Amino acid sequence: MKNIVVLVSGGGTNLQALIDAEKSGIIKSGKITTVISSNPNAYALERAKNNNIDTDVIRRKDFDTFDEYDTALSELLKSKGADLVVLAGFMTILGHKVISAFENRIINIHPALIPSFCGEGFYGLKVHEEALKKGVKISGATTHFVTEECDGGPIIMQKSVEVKNDDTPEILQRRIMENVEWKILPLSVELFCSGKIKVEDNKTIISE
Template sequence: MIRIAVLVSGGGTNLQALIDAQNRGELKNGVLAAVLSSRPDAYALERAAQAGIPGYVVARKEYASNREMTCALVAKLRELDIGLVVLAGFMHILTEEMVQAYPNAILNVHPALIPSFCGAGYYGLHVHEAALAYGVKVTGATVHFVNEEPDGGPIVLQKAVEIREDDTPESLQRRVMEQAEWQILPRAVSLFCEGRLSVEGRAVKISEGA
């Protein structure tokens, strides 16, 4: 059984999607073992508590740099015997120590179809504002492995969402979460825990299940 840690900074809607998937028995060979928050007041910690998942705070403000915080996170994850790290609305850049500790074992969900509208500066509503400003007809979400480049790791799953004429950044954000993020993130986590993902260069291969 793979022990999963979810890193959060805010409300935890993607964490809730994982909790709901676990309750439905959809996280095969994986268990949500810990939630680590960069903020003590993050509502995601309340979601974790309600689900009986241990919550921990590794507050960014307590460290002089992202590197120091990253090293503290790595130490905590190792202490908890974590096998998969999931970034779910974690709002801080992790330094290379995290990727070195968990190569091809960190998943992130991004609210666009990478390589569109991704990288530095593209987070939260900014992603959806950019998609609408560009005039694309289709957007969506991507789950990818994390490497040293922001949003640059190998892609695991993607799901498209059509843009409507009357969309606002807020309405588009909600629909991308409901129709894409909350579906493909639990799926990718389960595939990892089942041992069905392999990385070959930039390509992620998904093997057939038992």
């Protein structure tokens, strides 16, 4: 049974999807043991407490340098015994120490079909605004391992939805969350925890 540590900053809807997936048996090879927030007021912390999950807070602004923060977060994750780290709306950049300590053990979900609408500056509603501006006919979300290249790590899963003529960024965001993010993130976590993901040449090979 793998220890899953989830990093959050806000409302925690993706965290809730993971909690629900664990309860329903979709995630059966791992357990969410800790939720760590960059924001002490994040509602995600309440979701964790309501489900008897250990919580912690680490804020970038409490450290003089990014290097000190990077070290502290790396040590915190190690102290929690994290086998897998999941970014569920974590709005603080991860540094070299965290990424190297947990190579191919950090999963992020991005609200677009990578390599479209990704990289530096593409987060939240901005992603959906740009997709609509471009006039794409489908969009979706991608789970991937985190590397030092923003949104550039090995892709684990992707799923798409139709973009409709009257979509707003908010409507498209909601459709992608409900139909894609809340489904493929738990599935990707279970694939990792059950040992079914192998990484070769920045690509994932998923076994049945």
